[in-house]
Structures are given as structure tokens and as C-alpha cells.
Amino acid sequence: xxxxxxxxxxxxxxxxxxxxxxxxxxxxxxxxxxxxxxxxxxxxxxxxxxxxxxxxxxxxxxxxxxxxxxxxxxxxxxxxxxxxxxxxxxxxxxxxxxxxxxxxxxxxxxxxxxxxxxxxxxxxxxxxxxxxxxxxxxxxxxxxxxxxxxxxxxxxxxxxxxxxxxxxxxxxxxxxxxxxxxxxxxxxxxxxxxxxxxxxxxxxxxxxxxxxxxxxxxxxxxxxxxxxxxxxxxxxxxxxxxxxxxxxxxxxxxxxxxxxxxxxxxxxxxxxxxxxxxxxxxxxxxxxxxxxxxxxxxxxxxxxxxxxxxxxxxxxxxxxxxxxxxxxxxxxxxxxxxxxxxxxxxxxxxxxxxxxxxxxxxxxxxxxxxxxxxxxxxxxxxxxxxxxxxxxxxxxxxxxxxxxxxxxxxxxxxxxxxxxxxxxxxxxxxxxxxxxxxxxxxxxxxxxxxxx
Amino acid sequence: xxxxxxxxxxxxxxxxxxxxxxxxxxxxxxxxxxxxxxxxxxxxxxxxxxxxxxxxxxxxxxxxxxxxxxxx
Numbered sequence: 001x002x003x004x005x006x007x008x009x010x011x012x013x014x015x016x017x018x019x020x021x022x023x024x025x026x027x028x029x030x031x032x033x034x035x036x037x038x039x040x041x042x043x044x045x046x047x048x049x050x051x052x053x054x055x056x057x058x059x060x061x062x063x064x065x066x067x068x069x070x071x072x073x074x075x076x077x078x079x080x081x082x083x084x085x086x087x088x089x090x091x092x093x094x095x096x097x098x099x100x101x102x103x104x105x106x107x108x109x110x111x112x113x114x115x116x117x118x119x120x121x122x123x124x125x126x127x128x129x130x131x132x133x134x135x136x137x138x139x140x141x142x143x144x145x146x147x148x149x150x151x152x153x154x155x156x157x158x159x160x161x162x163x164x165x166x167x168x169x170x171x172x173x174x175x176x177x178x179x180x181x182x183x184x185x186x187x188x189x190x191x192x193x194x195x196x197x198x199x200x201x202x203x204x205x206x207x208x209x210x211x212x213x214x215x216x217x218x219x220x221x222x223x224x225x226x227x228x229x230x231x232x233x234x235x236x237x238x239x240x241x242x243x244x245x246x247x248x249x250x251x252x253x254x255x256x257x258x259x260x261x262x263x264x265x266x267x268x269x270x271x272x273x274x275x276x277x278x279x280x281x282x283x284x285x286x287x288x289x290x291x292x293x294x295x296x297x298x299x300x301x302x303x304x305x306x307x308x309x310x311x312x313x314x315x316x317x318x319x320x321x322x323x324x325x326x327x328x329x330x331x332x333x334x335x336x337x338x339x340x341x342x343x344x345x346x347x348x349x350x351x352x353x354x355x356x357x358x359x360x361x362x363x364x365x366x367x368x369x370x371x372x373x374x375x376x377x378x379x380x381x382x383x384x385x386x387x388x389x390x391x392x393x394x395x396x397x398x399x400x401x402x403x404x405x406x407x408x409x410x411x412x413x414x415x416x417x418x419x420x421x422x423x424x425x426x427x428x429x430x431x432x433x434x435x436x437x438x439x440x441x442x443x444x445x446x447x448x449x450x451x452x
Numbered sequence: 453x454x455x456x457x458x459x460x461x462x463x464x465x466x467x468x469x470x471x472x473x474x475x476x477x478x479x480x481x482x483x484x485x486x487x488x489x490x491x492x493x494x495x496x497x498x499x500x501x502x503x504x505x506x507x508x509x510x511x512x513x514x515x516x517x518x519x520x521x522x523x524x
Binding site for chain 2 (some may be wrong): 161246250251253254255265266288289317319324374379
């Protein structure tokens with residue numbers, strides 16, 4: 001580090017990202033609470049374990065190759081100007097590089113890696129709820145690594161990187177990850193669900209769906225509330241807290257330091273605070289009305305609202321964010337039930353709608369709302385536009401989301417490794433552990449009674 | 453053409469203020485926002501009345517009410 005101001009800026013930035021990582025942990029506490037509560041009692045321990053093991057598996061694979069992909073792939077492979085794999089830029093992200101360890105010359109790599117890692121966990125956790133109560137844990141954990149350490153980080157390299165080809169060529173703008181996390185995870189989940197099939201008893205003989213209620217509706221909403229809390233960390237982590245025009249070395253003139261979005265274009269923490277709260281509110285209000293006050297859908301709608309507005313929440317006016325969120329929440333609810341009825345898709349928690357459709361819609365809306373605005377502080381980049389955003393939405397939801405999910409699920413299914421047998425599904429995933437639990441309880445009770 | 457008047461970032465940030473799209477429509481947005489809020493309350497009252505009316509028509513014997521009271 002050069003002078004004291006550089007040192008202060010670096011240490012502040014390091015601490016800023018560290019704090020966001022701690023907040024984002026709450027997203028995963030929330031996912032655990034929410035999914036365990038949404039499952040039926042006979043499945044809840046397996047559901048919990050399915051979620052928690054995402055953490056170590058995505059962490060180690062993100063360390064081994066996910067982080068390298070982010071720096072190596074912004075223009076490739078073979079998409080923009082030649083092979084497009086930037087081995088030089090990725091030099092500090094190879095797992096054997098000194099910068100990937102305790103290194104007194106580096107105060108950023110670890111916290112930046114961790115912030116992105118928490119996004120990776122989120123991508124995998126979004127998928128986990130949809131597929132619960134009938135997917136094999138091992139299959140889900142393979143899928144979690146595919147979405148968490150491959151697919152999403154490729155999409156981030158392409159569309160969530162200051163040098164990404166989607167930003168340069170399409171004017172793709174997705175500040176708080178409507179597409180790069182939510183649409184891709186929703187699309188991935190849909191691909192898996194089509195192969196996995198519905199839970200037993202979900203559809204009647206005449207094809208109409210049954211509601212499979214959660215075993216603890218109150219805890220489901222508490223889990224979603226924890227996800228909202230963690231989402232604050234997500235939003236802050238999507239920004240660069242402070243940077244000078246000189247360091248940016250782009251078009252910006254003058255000497256005013258600024259916070260930026262991931263594309264290094266100016267925004268403020270204050271602006272995203274306004275927009276986070278107003279989009280949460282628009283989503284909650286719309287979802288309450290469209291679901292007639294259903295607790296699960298009201299809370300889910302709040303989330304869908306934030307997700308819809310996220311693509312442009314660095315720039316929207318708060319009232320615009322509120323209306324965009326309200327529309328997204330309404331649409332997510334309607335689309336969830338339409339897809340369920342029409343295509344017999346059993347999405348246990350509505351994740352495809354809340355994340356996938358809401359994220360997709362959010363990208364489209366952003367293309368119109370921010371039409372003509374610069375996507376980058378660097379010269380020569382396409383401006384934000386509806387066509388570029390639409391193509392981006394297809395890439396996120398379809399190409400990097402749905403397609404890999406469907407392909408990997410097909411492979412696992414072909415090997416007989418995707419779904420648990422019907423007998424096990426009916427007994428419950430926790431059947432063996434429940435039997436062991438009951439036997440242990442009976443044993444202790446008998447032993448204690450004998451001591452009386 | 454740009455929804456916020458900016459087509460690039462070749463600016464001095466000391467001279468930049470609002471950057472949200474469709475500046476000049478703030479008051480209109482405020483009125484629409486107010487309308488959204490008021491309409492929400494109207495729809496909510498109607499929905500809740502419908503729910504309460506439905507509950508009034510149910511359980512005329514009182515058996516289910518006694519049961520839930522007993523379960524506390």
C-alpha cells in the first residue's frame with residue numbers, strides 16, 4: 001500500500017466486505033429455517049442437512065476453480081476478441097497462488113472471494129427448496145456445485161464484471177443480480193424439476209394440483225424474514241464502497257470519490273437503501289392482495305419484489321422501484337400457479353417464480369427504464385437497452401440456468417441417482433433416523449424408570 | 453436519447469445530482485404512489501370483510517369454536 005490514504009481506503013474496503021459476508025450468513029440461516037418449516041415433519045432433518053452441506057461443498061469448489069473462472073472468463077471462451085480467456089487477470093485466483101492465502105501484501109482477495117462465495121451459496125440454496133422431499137441429497141449436492149461454482153460464476157464473469165462481454169456488447173445492466181443470481185437459479189431449478197418430477201400425491205388423477213402445506217407455516221415466514229435481513233448484506237456487497245476517478249481510470253473527470261456498482265459506475269449506499277425498502281414494500285403490498293393475505297406468498301412476494309427491482313435499483317427512483325416490485329410480485333404469484341396447472345411442475349416453495357420469473361421480468365423492465373443510459377464508466381460500451389437486456393435474460397434464465405440444470409439432472413437420473421424410491425418418499429427421508437431416535441428415547445426412558 | 457439524460461459517464465461527479473430515470477415526473481410518481489397506497493387499503497378492507505363474512509357463516513353449532521378454545 002502506498003500512502004496513508006490508500007491504506008485507509010484499503011482497510012475500510014476490506015472491513016466493508018467482511019461485514020457484508022457476516023450479514024449474508026443470515027440468508028443461509030433463513031433458508032434452513034424456511035425449508036425445514038416448509039417440508040413435512042418426516043423430511044425435515046434431511047432437508048436441513050441438504051441445505052447445510054451446500055456451504056462446505058460450494059466453498060471448497062469455489063476456492064479450487066470458481067474464483068478463477070470469474071477472472072478468466074469475461075470475454076470467453078471465444079466470444080469477444082479471440083479466445084477470450086484471460087489467464088493473466090486470473091493469476092491471483094488460482095488456488096495455488098500466494099494471493100489465495102495469508103498474504104500481508106493483500107487485503108482484498110479473501111473478503112472479495114468471500115462476498116462472491118456467499119452469492120454462490122445463495123444460487124445453490126435457491127434451487128434446494130424447489131426440489132425438496134424427493135431429491136437424493138448426493139444428487140442435489142452435485143447440482144449445487146454446478147450452479148454455485150460453475151454456472152453462476154460464468155454468468156457473473158460475462159454480465160457482472162466491469163469487463164464482461166455482455167456489458168460491452170449488450171449493455172447488460174444487473175446491479176443487484178436479478179439475472180446473475182436469481183433468474184439463473186430459478187431457470188436451473190426449473191430444468192431440474194422437469195426431470196425430477198413432482199412429489200407423490202401432488203397431482204390428483206385428473207391432473208389438478210393439491211396444496212401440500214408446510215409443517216410449520218409460522219417458521220416458514222420467519223425464515224423468509226431472516227433472508228430479507230441477510231439480503232441487506234447482499235446489496236451492500238454488490239457495491240464497491242469507495243473509489244476515486246483516478247483509480248477507475250475511465251471517463252469520469254474531477255476528483256470526487258464515489259461508491260459504485262459492480263460495473264464501476266457511480267451509485268450510493270443511500271440510494272440502494274431507499275430502493276431496497278421501497279421495493280420490499282411494493283412486493284409485500286402486491287403479494288398480500290393477490291394472495292388474499294396468504295402468509296407464505298406475502299413474504300415471498302416481498303422477496304420477489306426486491307428481486308424484480310434489483311437489476312436497476314442502483315438508479316431507479318424509490319417510487320419507481322416500488323411499482324416495479326409490485327408488478328414483479330403479482331406476476332411471480334400468477335406465473336407460479338399457471339405453470340403448476342399447465343405443465344404439472346411441482347415447485348415446493350415457489351422458487352422458480354420468486355427468483356426465476358421475477359428476475360427475468362426485472363431484467364426486461366430495466367432495459368426500458370434505463371434505456372440509453374451508460375452501462376459502464378468506460379468508453380465504447382453499449383448503452384443499456386431493451387433488446388440487450390432481453391438477450392441477457394435469455395442467457396441467464398435459459399442458457400446458463402435451465403440448460404445445465406436439465407442436462408445434469410438428466411445424467412444423474414439416467415444413472416438412477418437423482419430421485420429417492422417411492423417407498424422411501426412415502427416413509428419419509430428421516431425414517432431410519434426417526435426409528436433410531438424413538439428407540440434411543442425408549443431405551444433411556446426404560447433405564448431411568450428402573451432407577452426410580 | 454436516455455431516460456435520465458446521460459449517455460455516458462464523461463462527467464465531473466461534483467456537478468452530478470439526480471440520476472434516476474424520468475426526472476421531472478417526481479410529483480406524478482408521488483400521486484400515483486399515494487393512489488397505490490389508498491387503493492391497497494380499499495382492497496384490503498374488502499378482502500377482510502369477505503373473509504369475516506365467510507367465517508360468520510361457518511360453524512353454526514359452535515363445536516369447532518369450542519374445540520379450538522379447548523386447544524388454546
